[in-house]
Amino acid sequence: MVVANKYEMVCGLEVHVELQTKTKIFCSCTTEFGGEQNTHVCPVCLGMPGTLPVLNREVVNYAIKAGLALNCEIAEFSKFDRKNYFYPDLSKNYQTSQFDLPICGKGGLEIEVEGEKKWVGITRAHMEEDAGKLVHSGDTITTSNESSVDYNRAGVPLLEIVSEPDMRSIPEVLAYLEKLVQILEYTEVSDCRLEQGSVRFDINVSLRPMGATTLGTRTETKNLNSFSSVRRCMEYEIARQSRVLDAGEKVIQETRTWDEGQGVTLTLRSKEEAHDYRYFPEPDLAPLVIDREWVERIRKMLPELPEARRVRLQALGLSAYDTGVITQSKALSDFFDEALSSYGDAKTLANWVMGDVTRLLNTNQCNVVDSPISAPQLAELLGLIDKGTISGKIAKSVLEDMYSTGKDAEVIVKEKGLAQISDEGALLGIIDDVISANPQSVEDFRAGKDRAIGFLVGQIMKATKGQANPGLVNKLLKEKLS
Amino acid sequence: MESVSIGKSVSELHELLVHKDISSTELTKAYIDRIQAVDPDLQAYLTVLEDEAMTQAAEVDQKIAQGEALKPLEGIPMALKDNMCTEGIRTSCASKMLENFVPPYNATVTNRLRAAGTILLGKLNMDEFAMGSSTENSYFTKTRNPWNLECVPGGSSGGSAVAVAGDEAAFTLGSDTGGSIRQPAAFCGVVGMKPTYGAVSRLGLIAFASSLDQIGPFTKTVRDNALVMNAIAGYDALDSTSVPYETPDYTKFLVNDIKGLKIGIPREYFGDGIDPDVAKGIKAGIQTLIDLGAEVAECSLPHTEYAIPAYYLIATAEASSNLARYDGVRYGYRADSDDVLGMFKKTRAEGFGQEVKRRIMLGTYALSSGYYDAYYLKAQKVRTLIKQDFDKAFEKFDVLLSPTAPTPAFKFGEKSADPLAMYLSDITTVPINLAGIPAISIPAGFVNGLPIGMQLMGKAFGEGALYRVAYTFEQNTNYHSLKPNLSGEVLTCGSR
Numbered sequence: 007m008v009v010a011n012k013y014e015m016v017c018g019l020e021v022h023v024e025l026q027t028k029t030k031i032f033c034s035c036t037t038e039f040g041g042e043q044n045t046h047v048c049p050v051c052l053g054m055p056g057t058l059p060v061l062n063r064e065v066v067n068y069a070i071k072a073g074l075a076l077n078c079e080i081a082e083f084s085k086f087d088r089k090n091y092f093y094p095d096l097s098k099n100y101q102t103s104q105f106d107l108p109i110c111g112k113g114g115l116e117i118e119v120e121g122e123k124k125w126v127g128i129t130r131a132h133m134e135e136d137a138g139k140l141v142h143s144g145d146t147i148t149t150s151n152e153s154s155v156d157y158n159r160a161g162v163p164l165l166e167i168v169s170e171p172d173m174r175s176i177p178e179v180l181a182y183l184e185k186l187v188q189i190l191e192y193t194e195v196s197d198c199r200l201e202q203g204s205v206r207f208d209i210n211v212s213l214r215p216m217g218a219t220t221l222g223t224r225t226e227t228k229n230l231n232s233f234s235s236v237r238r239c240m241e242y243e244i245a246r247q248s249r250v251l252d253a254g255e256k257v258i259q260e261t262r263t264w265d266e267g268q269g270v271t272l273t274l275r276s277k278e279e280a281h282d283y284r285y286f287p288e289p290d291l292a293p294l295v296i297d298r299e300w301v302e303r304i305r306k307m308l309p310e311l312p313e314a315r316r317v318r319l320q321a322l323g324l325s326a327y328d329t330g331v332i333t334q335s336k337a338l339s340d341f342f343d344e345a346l347s348s349y350g351d352a353k354t355l356a357n358w359v360m361g362d363v364t365r366l367l368n369t370n371q372c373n374v375v376d377s378p379i380s381a382p383q384l385a386e387l388l389g390l391i392d393k394g395t396i397s398g399k400i401a402k403s404v405l406e407d408m409y410s411t412g413k414d415a416e417v418i419v420k421e422k423g424l425a426q427i428s429d430e431g432a433l434l435g436i437i438d439d440v441i442s443a444n445p446q447s448v449e450d451f452r453a454g455k456d457r458a459i460g461f462l463v464g465q466i467m468k469a470t471k472g473q474a475n476p477g478l479v480n481k482l483l484k485e486k487l488s
Numbered sequence: 489m490e491s492v493s494i495g496k497s498v499s500e501l502h503e504l505l506v507h508k509d510i511s512s513t514e515l516t517k518a519y520i521d522r523i524q525a526v527d528p529d530l531q532a533y534l535t536v537l538e539d540e541a542m543t544q545a546a547e548v549d550q551k552i553a554q555g556e557a558l559k560p561l562e563g564i565p566m567a568l569k570d571n572m573c574t575e576g577i578r579t580s581c582a583s584k585m586l587e588n589f590v591p592p593y594n595a596t597v598t599n600r601l602r603a604a605g606t607i608l609l610g611k612l613n614m615d616e617f618a619m620g621s622s623t624e625n626s627y628f629t630k631t632r633n634p635w636n637l638e639c640v641p642g643g644s645s646g647g648s649a650v651a652v653a654g655d656e657a658a659f660t661l662g663s664d665t666g667g668s669i670r671q672p673a674a675f676c677g678v679v680g681m682k683p684t685y686g687a688v689s690r691l692g693l694i695a696f697a698s699s700l701d702q703i704g705p706f707t708k709t710v711r712d713n714a715l716v717m718n719a720i721a722g723y724d725a726l727d728s729t730s731v732p733y734e735t736p737d738y739t740k741f742l743v744n745d746i747k748g749l750k751i752g753i754p755r756e757y758f759g760d761g762i763d764p765d766v767a768k769g770i771k772a773g774i775q776t777l778i779d780l781g782a783e784v785a786e787c788s789l790p791h792t793e794y795a796i797p798a799y800y801l802i803a804t805a806e807a808s809s810n811l812a813r814y815d816g817v818r819y820g821y822r823a824d825s826d827d828v829l830g831m832f833k834k835t836r837a838e839g840f841g842q843e844v845k846r847r848i849m850l851g852t853y854a855l856s857s858g859y860y861d862a863y864y865l866k867a868q869k870v871r872t873l874i875k876q877d878f879d880k881a882f883e884k885f886d887v888l889l890s891p892t893a894p895t896p897a898f899k900f901g902e903k904s905a906d907p908l909a910m911y912l913s914d915i916t917t918v919p920i921n922l923a924g925i926p927a928i929s930i931p932a933g934f935v936n937g938l939p940i941g942m943q944l945m946g947k948a949f950g951e952g953a954l955y956r957v958a959y960t961f962e963q964n965t966n967y968h969s970l971k972p973n974l975s976g977e978v979l980t981c982g983s984r
Contacts, residue, residue: 049593053813055586055694056573056595058727088809090855092832099812153828155817284855286864289698289806291728 013213013251015244016221017179018171020208021186022164023196024136025068030161031135032059032102037163039202043141043156051161053097058290061086065163066294068195069109069133070304072165075193075311076128076186078113080301086133086288091281094153095138097160105285108132109294114170115189116313117181126182127170136162165195171210171221176240180233183207188312192336206231211240212257213247222247223257227264227271239264243271315339322352331360337374338364344381349388358388362402366409378412379405387415394475400424426475430482433466433474437482440465451487459483494522495655495971498564498712505563508552512563516545516607519565523609523656526974529637531629532650534570535578536610541565544607551605560715562605567657569648570611571618572703573692574598577608581694582626583616585814585821585839595692596724597661597703604719609657612647616841617811618668618696620644621913624904625843633675634972635938639897642672645706649676652706653972659716660706665696666799667893667917669704670929674892674941677931677967679707679958681717684948685924686731689724695810697803698729700921709968710930710959714738717951733949741952742959747781749957752885756792757916763895769933769940770891773961777889780960787885789877792919794870799918800911801854801867808851814839846907875923882947887957890916892929892941920945928954931967939967 030037033050050057073080087105110131117124138157144150167186173179187205190196198205212224227243230236247257261280262271310318312333319329319342333339342359349355363384367374387404390396396404396419407418419425427433440462441448450458459480466479493501493510504510520538527533548563568574571581573591575598580586594602601608615625623631623646631646633639634654641650645662649672652660662669664682673680681704688703695701705716715738722735753774758767778784816822816835823834840848854863881888894913903910920927925948932942942961946954962968 049591052818054591054593054819055579055581055589055813056571056591056692057593058691058729060726060728090809090812092812092815094815094817094828097813097818099815100809282857284809284852284857284860286805286809286855286860289729290695 012216013222013248014216014218015174016171016212016214016224017173017240018210019169019173019179019182020210021167021169021183022136022206022208023072023167023190023198024204025065025072025163025165025195026197027062027064027068027163029062029064031062031065031133031163032161035161039199039204041158043154044158046158047160051097052157053099059102059288061291061294062163065133066109066296067304068163069131069165070296070301071193071308072167072190072195073110073113073131074301074305074308075189075195076110076113076115076131076167078128078131079111080296081107081109081111082297083107083293083295084109085293086291087285088288089134090284093137094155095140095157095160097138097157101134101137102288102291103134103166104132107293109296110167115182115185117178117185119175119177119181124172124178126172126178129168129170131165131167134164134166136160136164171212176237179209179240180237183233183236185312188334188336192309192311194309200231200233203231207236209236209240209243211243211247213244213251222251223259225257225260225262225271227262228274230264235264235266238269239271242269246271309336312336312339319352319356324352324356328356328360332356335374341374341377341381345385345388347385348382349385351388351392354388355385358384358405362405366406370409378410379408383408383414390415390419394428394477395419395425397426397472397476400426400472424473427470427473428475428478430478433470433479433482436466436469436474437479437486440469441486448487459487494518496658497709498561498658498707498715499709501564501658502558502560502562505552506558511552512545512548512607513542515563516541516565516609519609519657526634526654527656529632529974530634530650530654530656531631532612532641532647532654532656533567533610534580534582534613534626534628534647537577537608540577541607541609548605548607559605561601561719563607564605564658565607565609566601567609567612567648567651567660568598568601569614569645569660569662571614571663571694571696572597572661573694574608574611577611579611579694580628581617582614582628583840583844584627586694586819587627587821589820591692593692596689596726597720598692600720601661606719612645612651612660612662614647614662615644615668616844617694617807618644618663618665618701619807619843619847621667621671621910622898622900622904623647623672624900625841627841630900633897633938634974635677636897638899639938640675640900640902642675642893642897644668644672645680646672648706649673649678649680652676652678652708654974655971659708659712661703661716661720662706663693663696663701663703664917664921665700665702665803666921667914669706670917670927670941670943671893671914673706673929674939674943675897677939677941677970677972679710679713679928679930679968680941681705681713681928681951681954682920682926683717683721683951684731684926685921686729687721687733687735687926687949687951689722689727689730691724691727695806697806698810699806700799700803702921710955710962711739711742713928713958714742714955721951731949736952738951738955741955743956744960744963745781746777746957746960749782749887749953750885751777751782751784751957752787752881752888753784754789754792754881754888754890755786756789757890759915761894761912761915762891763935765935766891766893766895766940769935770889770942773932773942773965774889776964777957777961780964782957784889785885787881787888789874789881789888789919791870791873791877792915795874795919795922796911796915798867798870798874799914799922800850801863802871802922804847804851805854805864805867806851808848808855811840811844811848843907871922874919878919878923878925878945886946886950886953888945890943890945892916892943896935896938896940916943924948926951926954928958930958930961931970932961932965933967934970
């Protein structure tokens with residue numbers, strides 16, 4: 007990104023993802039969110055004297071899965087290390103993490119911004135344990151009279167995904183994050199509930215003069231948990247750093263924190279105050295050896311990823327835009343695929359899914375996985391249109407009834423008598439009535455005014471409360487008038 | 489007032505129980521009485537569990553009354569070093585930091601000894617957090633050597649060695665990070681085994697240095713030692729460093745025969761720091777083994793001189809991290825302060841003793857950015873070389889032999905003012921922990937009325953060969969059957 011034509015922004019990200027395993031990384035406590043304070047704990051995650059960690063193999067499975075989906079190399083030999091620092095939310099005052107030999111090596115993913123495709127490199131991804139949570143009586147730890155610690159989250163498995171400093175604009179950063187979260191959701195390694203903190207972002211931002219090849223001094227802003235905070239935080243930080251540079255001063259390398267309320271970043275600690283983490287190999291855990299069969303076993307379990315899904319849907323005749331919208335979330339895309347298995351017209355289905363179905367869900371603030379209309383039910387409704395049982399217009403009102411009652415389309419059509427009139431005899435009588443009631447329109451049509459037929463069809467539909475089969479009405483009317 | 493049963497070996501006590509010559513209740517009571525009689529002098533115990541022990545003993549007696557078969561350790565009174573977690577029973581690590589810490593769970597060894605039917609008499613004194621070689625670093629009290637009350641019992645498992653030597657328990661468990669079982673066993677004239685790293689679960693052992701710590705038994709005889717190993721050794725899925733292997737019946741190695749067995753004598757273990765009288769005593773022991781048919785030859789472990797610095801870097805580095813959790817937040821001692829950082833600092837300044845603080849600082853320094861390669865990483869490389877020394881030696885020899893400690897027990901205060909001298913006295917024991925191999929110390933004579941120990945070292949999971957040599961030596965000598973005189977008379981040189 008060009009800032010006032012003077013600076014280029016360079017950004018790299020660290021993303022912490024809570025893995026969706028049932029139990030914690032080193033003990034058998036549940037990873038469930040919430041719960042009364044300090045109820046999802048045991049001697050191990052409380053760091054009691056004498057306790058030892060036992061690695062949850064499922065965490066490794068998830069890390070491999072995420073790594074493969076992010077095109078990363080999976081290390082045959084990796085190990086855990088201790089990251090030592092004192093903080094009350096850290097029950098052992100060290101975090102068991104991975105330092106120099108992480109489970110996932112180089113990878114990356116392709117993003118697209120305004121039609122331009124770009125590869126964003128991933129440096130590495132490593133497993134580690136989450137810390138507990140401080141609950142302050144005041145705003146911060148230093149201004150509070152009292153703080154308590156909730157260790158329910160301590161030991162929840164995390165995957166930290168570190169990108170290369172490859173991004174040059176805020177839209178690129180957001181595209182990367184959206185794509186990343188999308189892949190994590192598709193692979194089901196994380197529930198990706200940002201509002202619960204299951205994905206958290208650290209942003210490294212630096213500016214450099216246009217054309218410069220060396221990197222400027224960066225700041226790292228920690229612990230953001232929404233895309234909008236990322237955007238606002240970056241806008242602020244870019245503006246702040248360019249003001250510093252404009253004034254001829256130097257950007258200080260430091261860790262900053264984002265104040266959501268004030269919309270500013272604040273100094274957390276300077277480089278001089280930076281922790282010396284004194285990493286060393288975790289002696290309580292054996293090194294992790296991952297043979298290739300293990301990796302292949304996980305590879306076979308990988309679901310179809312968004313990119314592959316887009317290609318498949320486009321081959322069915324959907325536009326790039328439509329496939330983009332449908333594959334944005336795995337849940338919506340799964341819904342589409344399920345309906346597609348019993349209703350073959352992809353284009354029509356896409357229009358309904360992106361249109362009326364999405365609108366109904368959004369109006370009711372309902373997630374597609376909780377939709378009262380199931381995918382097979384939607385497929386059945388669309389089948390009724392194709393069979394001529396109901397018109398498209400009637401189908402829209404049936405859909406709303408289905409949403410509020412959960413009933414099948416056929417039941418609603420029957421109960422409300424909405425089936426189209428496709429009986430020629432019944433329609434001919436009505437057509438005759440309309441013709442005799444509108445001689446002027448009949449004359450106009452015969453004089454070559456094609457539009458007049460539309461009026462007559464409309465009158466017939468009105469007389470049948472919309473239930474006449476429009477195709478049949480057209481055909482019969484033309485026969486009568488010719 | 490003391491029962492005649494006191495002082496007998498575990499296997500003898502088992503026979504008495506089986507034949508109903510004595511009940512577990514009587515036996516347990518006899519040990520409690522003995523503790524009350526001699527512990528005011530010896531100070532081996534930090535906690536005595538009279539009521540709990542008597543209840544457990546009554547349960548065993550009920551089984552006996554019902555005619556149930558007794559397991560080898562069933563009904564036998566024992567005690568644990570106070571760094572092994574016991575649910576509902578204070579586990580202090582002999583530290584002010586954990587003075588009131590009551591664990592919510594049992595160590596694996598606690599559970600296994602429970603399952604074996606043993607009676608827990610109490611918890612034993614030690615150097616604070618197992619850091620020391622004399623038990624002088626205990627926050628609570630100084631344990632005294634039963635052979636001479638003016639001498640240290642060795643450490644860090646001083647209480648465990650003294651309880652067995654002073655007949656205050658039929659057997660005990662200790663832990664050994666750099667010699668903490670073998671050296672006090674030698675100083676107190678009992679049998680002490682440091683098993684192969686990974687042979688006995690560390691779950692519930694309050695960590696000093698995770699890659700070196702190992703639990704092992706103190707006993708009067710080699711047979712007893714094998715019996716206790718049978719009960720505590722074996723894979724534990726809850727300790728990731730425990731090794732999945734099929735534990736042998738260690739008693740099957742107890743044969744009085746070492747003909748043709750190859751024993752190596754590493755010359756570096758008889759170097760400058762070794763007391764000439766100790767060397768002489770051990771050489772006499774070697775002659776005994778030769779006479780019994782062993783093939784003995786000198787060998788070399790060339791990197792031995794680097795073992796002490798490597799050990800004190802690795803052990804302290806791990807300790808600096810292991811002991812970080814004692815911050816006053818969740819359990820243990822907490823000092824009052826206005827803010828969190830102040831609480832951390834004050835809690836740790838007041839809760840830890842001098843030696844613990846010294847080692848935390850050493851280890852923190854060794855891991856610090858810019859020093860890691862020069863210290864910790866280099867020490868790890870030395871560790872590999874030391875391991876290779878042993879691998880090479882075991883290509884030629886079944887067992888290696890040395891003095892357990894360079895000197896007999898020293899006097900209180902003699903070395904505590906000079907930490908470096910204290911560290912150097914570990915020269916014969918720390919290489920074994922660095923290599924992760926097993927070693928046993930057995931009584932091998934006396935110098936100035938104080939016991940000396942012979943150390944036998946074996947291949948990883950080669951405890952069997954050590955038991956075989958130790959048993960044969962024991963069957964052909966009488967050092968293990970000699971007892972300290974605890975009537976108050978201080979023994980001096982020449983009284984034996």
